[in-house]
Amino acid sequence: MAAVSKRHLFFYLLFVAHTQEIQLILVNNCEESIWPGTLGSAGNTTPQEGGFHLGVGEEVVFEVPNGWSGRIWGRQGCCFDEQGKGTCESGDCSGQLHCRGGGGAPPATVVEMTFGTPRSPLHYYDVSSSV
Template sequence: MLISSYLLLTLLCVYAFLTRSNGIQLILVNNCPEHIWPGILGGAGHVTPKAGGFHLSSGEEVVVGVPEMWSGRIWGRQDCHFDDKGKGSCGTGDCSGQLHCEGMGGVPPATVVEMTLGSSTSPLHFYDVSLVDGFNLPVSMKPVGGGIGCGIAECEVDLNICCPSALEVRVGEKVIGCKSACLAMQSAKYCCTGEYGNPKTCKPTLFANLFKAICPKAYSYAFDDSSSLNKCRASRYVITFCPPK
């Protein structure tokens, strides 16, 4: 009986180790003074964990496990109100009025964390914070424990405070979001599409340069790769909403 119990415990430990080693842990932390509702969207062909969304109280953290080779995006939703069936709306980042986004992206403007993860045999993970869809709240992503050559993706400043009036999204007197130039202007030149769909023809706009000056570690426009895309081999990452400055 003792041997059987020991064998069972050993098998459980091995299983737990294999489970951890074959995936990546994303630790989502709400450092904001108010409640937020993270939204999650897996890329094409990838799973969407946590049914795509959940509530996160101020000071709370939740561990989200994702499989190897996962690709997707995470953003924060604010001022959400849902009924007992998960129906409602959010002031920013809303996904079709659902608590669980389940395959739906967030309505811009929203600060987005993007990632494309590697595997156990090729464990190089790429990640960034993007302002291409605009801004709604500060966010960062960094590896747990750091790592050689591992960068921090972040926009830790509240851009709503210094958002140009042409890009503001307001509710009453309060600025709740800051549009990107693409979202505000809706043209190929600002969105890097059509004849502007390559780095040679699409250059940063005045607004993109402003975003970059304030948040140098975040994507300010579509081809802002050199200073914004991070890579790391860590297996655990912290995504912090309203990271400490």
């Protein structure tokens, strides 16, 4: 098995389907803090205010509605002030802790996902990396 860069293995993402919601679980298995960024696609809510801190070994659980579509990416090497302004070495979103509609700038590994609805129960996801 080839070695995987830690920039490409930023967290585990699990999801559990409930009747009206999908539960997302992010776990930081890196040896340093990460700051996941989140973004809902057009017409979808953005979870966790668009970004947050996740310390080594920590996990966060949140829910999105069935039919939700959006993306999550890991940010590393971040430093933010009390107002949530700062920078990240990877995945930066306009120098903000809470991305508020901004996507992650390269380099970043992004998980894009669309969860099914009662009419179409299939879930889709894609993982891409930009340098």
